[in-house]
Amino acid sequence: MAYVIVFFHRVAAGVVRQELINSFNITDVEFGNFGAMYFYPYMLMQIPSGILADTLGARKTVSVGIILAGIGSLIFGFAPNITFAYIGRLTVGLGVSVVFISTLKILSQWFKPDEFGRMSGLTSFIGNGGALLAQYPLVVLVAAIGWRKSFSVIGGISVIIAIVTYILVRNKPEDLGLDPIVIIKEKKKSSIKDGLKIVFTNPRTWPAFFAMGGIFGSVIAFMGTWGVPYMIDVYGLTKGEASIFTMMVTLGLMIGSLIVGNISDRLGKRRLPFAAFSIVYLVVWIVFLFVNPGNMSLGFMYVLFFLMGLTSSGFVLSWACGKEVNPEKYAGVSTSIANMGGFLFAAIIQPIIGFVLEQSDGAGGVYSVEAYNKAFMVCLVVIIISLVSLFLIKETNCKNIYSE
Template sequence: MTHKQTSDRLRRSIIVLSAVILPYILVYFHRVAPAVVVDPIMKDFAIDASTVGLLASLYFLVYTFLQVPAGILSDWLGPRMTISAGTAFAALGSLLFGFAPTIEWAFVGRFAVGVGVSFIFVPILRLHTTWFEPRHFATLSGLTLLVGNTGALLASYPLATLSAFAGWRSAFFITGAVGLLAALIAALLIKDSPTAAGLETPAGAPTVQKATFRSATLGMLGVMRRPVNWVPFLIFAGLYGTIMGFQGAWGSAFLQDVYGLPPVDASTLLFAMGLGMLIGCPAVGWLTDRTGRLTIVFTVGVALFLTLLVLLEWLPGSTVPVSRPALWLLLFSLGLSASVFILTWPMARAQNDPQAAGSATGFSNMGGFLGGAIVPALFGKLLESHKTGALTTQGRPVFEASGYEYGFLIFFAATAMSLLLLLFSILRERR
């Protein structure tokens, strides 16, 4: 490959990756937004904690069961069509969610958002496979999550501020309009592979052709039949279910009810967690590619995350004074350690044929969102029987600290499962 060919491919690959930035920011924005606007939503629709938990979980439930189709469509139709169509559909769902006159319509809107965003991430990973050398995969995964966590940051303090100023409905109208623009940009700029752009494949990268629907489906079935592929599936289920149970659903309410913080301060601390993940994701990817010790990095990160989670739950009932800066640092560190979840996809990809890259990463991704569907809903169910009888200024019921203690036991159990599976993976590698 000549210098000019390499330069042309690099320039085009940057354009392709730039085109998926906005769609993936929106994926994360929608994922965690309910945690910040939970109070006005509960007030507007007169719903309880169980219903809010289900509304937040619906995104994950839909996402979970569409990861298999997302992997198949990514391998069959290609990233360009899959990403642009998914982004447009999610934008329409956001508009409907903002318009919703009743909670039933809000569920329909949230369902549509979940359907649309389900078809964005897996095709992005396929673009990594076709446009770049394999040795950069973990770093690219980290950089992608850096972009995604920008969406999580936007869905914390900025969303809370916009909601307070213009109302939560207007915030989702604006998000829907941005989503339609993002879909158009993706359709115009993405090329499925260097070959599709008339360029050479990078050195070391597999030459992956578009699969037929039949071969893509058989590839997914092959991935699901291999026991080794269930390990990253379950690791991601436990870890990401906990992350989304806190950051995406109940973190703000916990910080308000247990730590006694006002809503804006609680959203600022969730911002700190998002900032930690923003920095941590590319750092974890770089460290893993640099050391080649994926399982060790993954295990240490999950162990640290579990330790910090226990500390966050224990501190309010202890005699240890907690300053606001110390709490900010704790949430930042929690996000930093949580960033190791990005190693799920390199782990899954390394265990499978490159031709089935979309199917392999789609299947492992399914695990995380199954956890994200189950954990927030269970947490909300437990909280429902621990109301104090008081309401926040925005109309949300206040819950007892004991309710959150029971909820955190779910977090601990799910994360401990992930840690044990990683320890098992280390033992298996050393045989």
């Protein structure tokens, strides 16, 4: 449930774009920056998140983080100007930044190594339920009580979830008097400094960072910030209608997360399914940018957006790819580096899209399909970077292959 809150905030910006522009009198570049404000602290906190998960433990880390996210959501809801809105979004990003890596740490303790792909996919599936809530349901909620009260309510719910997390979650089976599932042979006490050095200097760590970066960054930029404005401007839809199309991306990502994790564990391969899904994802973007002139049927767009989400889900394997080439006891740090790539790319992409749009022929903040396609070329570039990096990933055969 904490991860549902994470995904809700990740993609909520696109739904309230016009409300923010009207309330704070901001430009599209400033709106792009607002969307990115979530990702800057999230990206910077990935290494500290791994350290906290490995030392303080996931239970305490997530509980404190989600309370902080709730406070940030309340700040945003009551923001008198764009500066306070930025502060609120930054606080949210800081708070939720610790949740996913902590969840992966728990998965590494409560499940066997050959179950990690499936459980990562299931985690992504559940988390994306938050992305669904942040689309059409959020449109309905904002229409009913306004965007300020909507985010204030989410802030209150976040605090409740943080309390429940602290009551229910345990870091490892031993905390409940159960036998450990994962036994780490080396009993020497872990050193944070040594762990960072080992993981950072391991050349096998970094291909997963870039492979995650372009795939995740591009789908989140579209699904979370620019997909709704695209459908409103190009197809003349209402915000509610447009949000249903970005929901198709989310549904595809949810289903794909379950499929790719299961395929990977059953095949005993990481790189092969990751590459296969990502190549098709590139093809979907090529069709979207070069075949779609902005007047294709809405039925076709439903299918295209669903496939965009489905095939982007290969990125869930990047966490396993990073974890399985590093020492098991540093699972938090190694998965956090792979995860950091996605949020670095997402933070960079969104303001660039806003900047390119503002340089185009937009009248009154409404842009043509040509303007959007030009802006979305940045997504195509980062996807190609990811594909190149993918082929540098070391195949682990779903086992930890780290050796001194």
